[in-house]
Structures are given as structure tokens and as C-alpha cells.
Amino acid sequence: xxxxxxxxxxxxxxxxxxxxxxxxxxxxxxxxxxxxxxxxxxxxxxxxxxxxxxxxxxxxxxxxxxxxxxxxxxxxxxxxxxxxxxxxxxxxxxxxxxxxxxxxxxxxxxxxxxxxxxxxxxxxxxxxxxxxxxxxxxxxxxxxxxxxxxxxxxxxxxxxxxxxxxxxxxxxxxxxxxxxxxxxxxxxxxxxxxxxxxxxxxxxxxxxxxxxxxxxxxxxxxxxxxxxxxxxxxxxxxxxxxxxxxxxxxxxxxxxxxxxxxxxxxxxxxxxxxxxxxxxxxxxxxxxxxxxxxxxxxxxxxxxxxxxxxxxxxxxxxxxxxxxxxxxxxxxxxxxxxxxxxxxxxxxxxxxxxxxxxxxxxxxxxxxxxxxxxxxxxxxxxxxxxxxxxx
Amino acid sequence: xxxxxxxxxxxxxxxxxxxxxxxxxxxxxxxxxxxxxxxxxxxxxxxxxxxxxxxxxxxxxxxxxxxxxxxxxxxxxxxxxxxxxxxxxxxxxxxxxxxxxxxxxxxxxxxxxxxxxxxxxxxxxxxxxxxxxxxxxxxxxxxxxxxxxxxxxxxxxxxxxxxxxxxxxxxxxxxxxxxxxxxxxxxxxxxxxxxxxxxxxxxxxxxxxxxxxxxxxxxxxxx
Numbered sequence: 001x002x003x004x005x006x007x008x009x010x011x012x013x014x015x016x017x018x019x020x021x022x023x024x025x026x027x028x029x030x031x032x033x034x035x036x037x038x039x040x041x042x043x044x045x046x047x048x049x050x051x052x053x054x055x056x057x058x059x060x061x062x063x064x065x066x067x068x069x070x071x072x073x074x075x076x077x078x079x080x081x082x083x084x085x086x087x088x089x090x091x092x093x094x095x096x097x098x099x100x101x102x103x104x105x106x107x108x109x110x111x112x113x114x115x116x117x118x119x120x121x122x123x124x125x126x127x128x129x130x131x132x133x134x135x136x137x138x139x140x141x142x143x144x145x146x147x148x149x150x151x152x153x154x155x156x157x158x159x160x161x162x163x164x165x166x167x168x169x170x171x172x173x174x175x176x177x178x179x180x181x182x183x184x185x186x187x188x189x190x191x192x193x194x195x196x197x198x199x200x201x202x203x204x205x206x207x208x209x210x211x212x213x214x215x216x217x218x219x220x221x222x223x224x225x226x227x228x229x230x231x232x233x234x235x236x237x238x239x240x241x242x243x244x245x246x247x248x249x250x251x252x253x254x255x256x257x258x259x260x261x262x263x264x265x266x267x268x269x270x271x272x273x274x275x276x277x278x279x280x281x282x283x284x285x286x287x288x289x290x291x292x293x294x295x296x297x298x299x300x301x302x303x304x305x306x307x308x309x310x311x312x313x314x315x316x317x318x319x320x321x322x323x324x325x326x327x328x329x330x331x332x333x334x335x336x337x338x339x340x341x342x343x344x345x346x347x348x349x350x351x352x353x354x355x356x357x358x359x360x361x362x363x364x365x366x367x368x369x370x371x372x373x374x375x376x377x378x379x380x381x382x383x384x385x386x387x388x389x390x391x
Numbered sequence: 392x393x394x395x396x397x398x399x400x401x402x403x404x405x406x407x408x409x410x411x412x413x414x415x416x417x418x419x420x421x422x423x424x425x426x427x428x429x430x431x432x433x434x435x436x437x438x439x440x441x442x443x444x445x446x447x448x449x450x451x452x453x454x455x456x457x458x459x460x461x462x463x464x465x466x467x468x469x470x471x472x473x474x475x476x477x478x479x480x481x482x483x484x485x486x487x488x489x490x491x492x493x494x495x496x497x498x499x500x501x502x503x504x505x506x507x508x509x510x511x512x513x514x515x516x517x518x519x520x521x522x523x524x525x526x527x528x529x530x531x532x533x534x535x536x537x538x539x540x541x542x543x544x545x546x547x548x549x550x551x552x553x554x555x556x557x558x559x560x561x562x563x564x565x566x567x568x569x570x571x572x573x574x575x576x577x578x579x580x581x582x583x584x585x586x587x588x589x590x591x592x593x594x595x596x597x598x599x600x601x602x603x604x605x606x607x608x609x610x611x612x613x614x
Contacts, residue, residue: 288492292503
């Protein structure tokens with residue numbers, strides 16, 4: 001027999017109370033696992049999609065708040081912000097610019113709101129700027145009303161090369177000339193059009209959402225950015241792809257704050273639950289603790305006993321919570337996707353991992369054990385003769 | 392052992408308590424000497440100071456004044472840690488309430504003080520439970536036992552660390568006369584092996600079975 005045996009047996013005295021206390025830790029650990037998984041996953045997805053895998057080093061956008069620009073680019077839509085197409089020729093002359101991709105990005109939501117299509121008008125330069133933009137079948141636009149479909153939208157619509165699809169929004173038929181390989185990014189859900197066609201469809205001829213640039217030598221990025229700034233009008237801006245990603249993550253920060261507030265609330269509830277449970281347990285067992293002191297239990301023994309009881313609850317609750325957090329993270333990822341306004345990566349935005357679960361488990365266990373110190377201290381201070389005489 | 396051969400020696404021991412503005416004199420100039428192997432009954436009315444006397448002998452409380460020696464220890468000035476050590480090694484306690492942990496088995500309850508003494512006492516616990524007639528009840532939980540059986544478990548537990556002194560505060564108070572008689576017989580049996588017992592009781596029939604009766608009234612002891 002050891003202290004843990006006694007502690008575990010004490011927890012069995014009032015199983016409902018022990019289980020409820022454990023459940024508060026389950027909620028805390030699960031919430032922490034989910035929130036950290038979402039936080040890490042979203043940042044990682046944004047970085048991977050916008051910064052690492054696109055091959056775009058810089059964007060030229062309309063001057064203004066870079067976060068707003070990021071949102072406009074990411075969300076498409078018919079923003080009043082635009083870049084003049086004439087800038088394309090100017091920036092092409094810069095010696096460190098390898099490829100220039102002017103694009104027009106917009107979205108069209110069907111009348112009943114059940115679906116939003118993403119359209120992107122591009123030029124052949126996209127194949128140089130975006131190494132991940134590869135055809136699975138078919139090829140470049142065959143006519144001004146040809147489309148190239150992302151893998152997911154082609155699959156959803158059941159379209160193949162040569163098929164003709166009718167767009168109610170534009171009252172026009174489009175011929176499918178190419179289908180892209182799946183890259184698990186936003187491209188998978190995008191309909192690509194020739195740039196001029198895209199501009200015409202939304203009556204924005206000569207206007208671009210932004211210009212994407214690929215540099216020859218990215219070690220000269222800062223210098224190139226300054227030089228490019230000097231080449232474009234003062235009301236335009238040059239953004240690094242990292243800044244674009246950071247801008248989007250800043251949009252996400254309010255969501256992030258709310259999520260972490262949820263974690264704090266869950267923790268506070270757990271803390272009160274544990275302190276309350278252990279204080280009750282101590283108060284109910286004052287005479288018994290007094291007797292244990294009679295038979296030789298020292299202050300340290302009583303401290304150890306009460307702390308072990310809490311430790312047992314904390315380990316069980318935190319472990320279960322961390323695993324539940326791992327299991328439900330993907331569902332919360334999908335839920336978050338429906339709430340995000342800044343930018344929604346097409347891959348999973350939940351990135352649960354064993355290291356996150358371990359962190360949640362250790363944090364919750366540690367907090368729980370710290371919470372037990374006050375009740376344990378109260379128990380250790382019990383004076384046997386006072387309790388046995390007065391109660 | 393002290394020089395006089397007493398296991399318990401008290402001289403002019405007083406214990407006062409404050410209750411609000413009032414001072415309660417729980418013990419007044421009490422003298423008590425107990426030789427090893429004696430079986431003493433402490434008899435007195437409620438509030439006469441019996442429990443205070445037991446607490447001082449049991450190193451659970453210190454006297455306000457006077458001299459107390461338990462085995463080789465002068466307890467008045469000992470720190471709490473050493474008093475705990477004396478309780479752990481020298482004194483066993485049996486109370487009217489059994490204080491068994493309801494979720495531990497009979498065997499585990501008896502072994503509990505060994506946990507605090509950092510000793511493996513399972514073998515001795517089994518032997519003691521055999522001596523108190525409960526060797527077939529080792530894995531039972533306390534709520535599966537009768538009152539008499541629970542007190543026998545409590546007695547086995549009080550002896551697990553092989554104490555020199557057994558302090559029993561109304562050990563038969565919750566038992567019927569048959570079970571009370573059995574418990575006292577058990578005390579007599581352990582006393583014959585050399586265990587010193589100091590027992591508080593209200594019951595004059597039980598007191599007469601002890602080798603010495605000490606009366607206590609208003610904190611004053613009379614043999």
C-alpha cells in the first residue's frame with residue numbers, strides 16, 4: 001500500500017463529485033488542445049499557402065492598410081481598390097523581377113447565398129510565377145471564354161476537358177480547357193479565366209486586383225521593394241508575401257483572442273472546481289485527518305495525501321481531455337472555417353498533434369496540483385486534539 | 392524508560408483553555424504515574440477532563456504547567472515533529488468512533504499507520520487481525536462489518552507500530568454489552584503480553600476489570 005492507493009480510495013468515496021471535478025479538467029484540456037491546434041494550424045496553413053508554396057515573392061497593391069489589402073486580395077470581391085494595368089510594363093523593367101503576374105480576383109455568390117464561386121483572371125505568366133500551378137489534364141485557355149478549373153470544383157461540378165458549363169451570373173457558356181492538379185490550397189476551389197475576360201465580366205477593364213511578382217534573387221528583396229516603390233505611383237504599395245500572410249494573421253488575431261479567452265474561462269472554472277472539491281473533501285474528513293495525525297501522520301504526509309488525490313483527478317481528467325481535444329479538433333476546424341472572415345485556407349486549419357496534447361495535459365495537471373495546495377495546507381494544519389475535542 | 396521506572400509520569404500538570412473571556416481549568420495539578428504493563432481505567436463524568444488527560448498522555452497537547460514524561464521523552468518542550476514521532480512509535484490510539492477509511496479494506500486500514508512510519512507492516516497486520524479474530528475478513532470493507540468487528544479492526548490498527556502504550560478513549564461507547572465485553576477481553580489479552588493500557592470509560596463494570604482505577608473530577612485526579 002502507498003499514498004496513491006489511499007488517495008485513489010478517497011476519491012472513490014464521492015465518485016460523482018470526483019467525476020464532475022475531473023470533467024472540468026477534461027473540458028479545460030480539450031479546449032486547450034483544440035485552441036492551440038487551431039491557432040497553430042491556421043498560421044501554418046496561411047504561411048504554407050500564401051508564403052511558401054505559391055512562389056510569389058511580392059505583391060503590388062493599392063496603397064492603404066496592408067491588412068485591408070491582404071483581405072481584399074484574399075477575399076476577392078469587387079473592392080474599390082485596384083491597381084492600374086499599366087504598372088505591369090513598368091515593374092517588368094526592374095532587373096530583379098523574373099516574372100510578373102497581373103490578376104483580377106473576385107467572387108460571385110449565388111442568389112440564395114448557398115454558394116460562392118471564386119474567379120481569378122490570369123495571364124500565362126502564372127505558370128512561371130506559380131510552380132505549384134500544374135495541369136492534371138488539358139491545357140491553357142483555348143478561347144476568351146475558356147476556363148481552367150481547380151481540382152475540387154471540377155470534381156464537385158463533374159466537369160471534364162471539353163465540357164461546356166453555363167454561368168447564370170454572367171449568362172454565358174464557358175468551355176473547360178484545363179483542370180489543375182490538386183494542391184490542397186485555395187486554387188482547388190478557383191475558376192481561372194483569361195485576365196481580359198475576367199476584367200470584362202466585372203466591368204473593370206484595365207484594372208487589376210494586384211500584381212504578383214517573382215524575383216530572380218530573393219536575397220535582394222528589401223532593396224528591390226524600395227526600388228519598385230520608387231517605380232510605382234505613391235498610392236500603390238509593395239507587399240512581401242510574408243507581410244501579406246502576417247496581415248491575414250492580424251485579421252485572425254481577434255478570433256484568436258476570443259479562443260484563448262475561452263481557454264482562460266475553462267481554466268478558471270476548473271480551478272474553482274478543484275479548490276472547492278478538495279476543500280469539501282478536507283472539511284468532511286477533519287476527524288479522520290485528525291486521527292491520521294494521532295497515529296503518526298506528519299504535516300508532509302497529509303499534504304502529500306491531499307495532493308495525490310488531486311493529482312489522480314488531474315491526470316485522469318487532463319489525459320482524457322487532451323485525447324478528446326485531438327479527436328474533435330478537425331470538427332472544430334471545419335466549424336472555424338465557417339466563421340473566419342479574413343482568409344480561409346483550403347487545407348485543414350486544425351493541426352492537432354501529440355505535442356499539443358502533451359502540453360495541454362501537462363498544463364492542466366500542473367494547474368490542478370497547484371490548486372490543491374491550499375486545501376492540502378489547510379488539512380495539514382488540522383490540530384488533532386481540537387478536532388477530536390470539539391467535533 | 393525514566394529513572395523511576397514509570398512509563399508515564401505526570402507531576403502537577405495543569406491545562407487551561409480560553410473560551411471567550413472565560414478560562415477553563417481542564418486539569419488541575421494532576422499527578423499520575425503508570426508502570427509498564429499496567430491497565431488503568433480513567434473514570435469521570437462528562438467534562439471532567441478525561442479527554443484532556445488522554446491528549447496530554449498521547450502527545451496531542453502540551454500542558455500549561457507541570458512535568459510530563461512519556462517513556463524517555465519530556466514532552467513539554469518538544470517540537471511538533473518529535474511529538475509526531477513519539478505518537479508514531481510509542482502510542483496507539485483507539486477511540487469511540489472507529490475512524491476507519493470506508494474505501495480501504497480491513498487489511499489496508501490496519502496497515503495505514505505503517506504508511507506514515509515508512510514500514511512494510513503487511514505481515515504484522517495479518518497477524519494482528521488473526522489475534523482479534525478477523526483473519527477471514529481481510530478484504531472486507533468497513534461497511535460490511537459489525538460495530539464490534541470495526542472496533543477490533545481499530546484495535547489491530549492501533550497496535551500495528553508495536554506501541555508501548557495503548558490509549559483508549561471510550562472504546563466500548565458505541566458497542567452493546569456483549570461486544571464491549573469482547574473488546575475488554577481483548578485488551579486484557581494484549582495487556583498480559585506487556586502492553587500498557589490507559590482507558591477512559593463511563594462504565595463501572597468495565598473499569599473494575601482494570602488493574603487500577605483513576606477518578607477524575609473537575610480536572611483533579613484521585614486514585
